[in-house]
Amino acid sequence: MSNNIGNPMIRMASSAKKGEIIEVRSLIMNPMTTGLMKDKAGKLIPAHFIQTVNVTFNNKPLLDIDWSTAVSANPYLAFKLRAESSGTLKMVWKDNTGGIWSADSKLTVA
Amino acid sequence: MNKTIHRRQFLGTTLATGAVATAAGIGLIRPQLAFADNVPGWPAKAFDAKVLKEAMSNAIGKTQVAVSPKVKLTAPTIAENGGAVPVTIEIDSPMTTDDYIAAVYLFVDHNPTPLASQFTFTPACGQAYIQERIKMAKTDNVRVVAKTNKGELMASAPREVKVTIGGCGG
Numbered sequence: 121m122s123n124n125i126g127n128p129m130i131r132m133a134s135s136a137k138k139g140e141i142i143e144v145r146s147l148i149m150n151p152m153t154t155g156l157m158k159d160k161a162g163k164l165i166p167a168h169f170i171q172t173v174n175v176t177f178n179n180k181p182l183l184d185i186d187w188s189t190a191v192s193a194n195p196y197l198a199f200k201l202r203a204e205s206s207g208t209l210k211m212v213w214k215d216n217t218g219g220i221w222s223a224d225s226k227l228t229v230a
Numbered sequence: 231m232n233k234t235i236h237r238r239q240f241l242g243t244t245l246a247t248g249a250v251a252t253a254a255g256i257g258l259i260r261p262q263l264a265f266a267d268n269v270p271g272w273p274a275k276a277f278d279a280k281v282l283k284e285a286m287s288n289a290i291g292k293t294q295v296a297v298s299p300k301v302k303l304t305a306p307t308i309a310e311n312g313g314a315v316p317v318t319i320e321i322d323s324p325m326t327t328d329d330y331i332a333a334v335y336l337f338v339d340h341n342p343t344p345l346a347s348q349f350t351f352t353p354a355c356g357q358a359y360i361q362e363r364i365k366m367a368k369t370d371n372v373r374v375v376a377k378t379n380k381g382e383l384m385a386s387a388p389r390e391v392k393v394t395i396g397g398c399g400g
Contacts, residue, residue: 186347192364
């Protein structure tokens, strides 16, 4: 699984009416290991998990998330956004081993 | 005058950094893993707590919060795979700059570390809504605490999820 990591994805509408609340869905590959499990040889698998997700819209903070190891592998996250103006939604994921990934998606508000 | 202050601040910072480096060097501060370091701002104290009361106390400063029908938590009654239990959180709030949900905390009562996730919302979200998948070690209660921008706390009713295969096996 560790060679399949990152690859962040965002799915959301590309256009919306002003004031409409739209759903944003996201996915990223990460093992999200707890550091409590052992491998087949009985060796502890180190904790490796995404700790923060920062979501901005036009560079303004929208939503900040702190995750523990209790979030499932390859974490899926959905949230809402009120469409007020056209712009770019950006998400940044950071894990406890220094991994950083980002993805963005454009929204046009009519 | 300005110069003096700057010099003092500089000295203070240098001394403090030196002390931390020394403490780490002689093993007073335990590095979690040789290669791993927490992301700055990640609330380690709340996430590291091993029991629900401690996790709640570290996260929200309270161990009991009154249940409000405004806080809705949806989770399956039976989860075959405790490794991926879908949860949906929805809090009834106008989400205006004067009245919005500022933070939401998701707990699993008996997980090795009960605080599963923490969410910091802004009014621009339009709705305090989250969907994600979590791990559950065994049949257990999931609960949510929401905090308004005025600091008021309200909780969801605990939701029991029956887990057939635990998500933390080994």
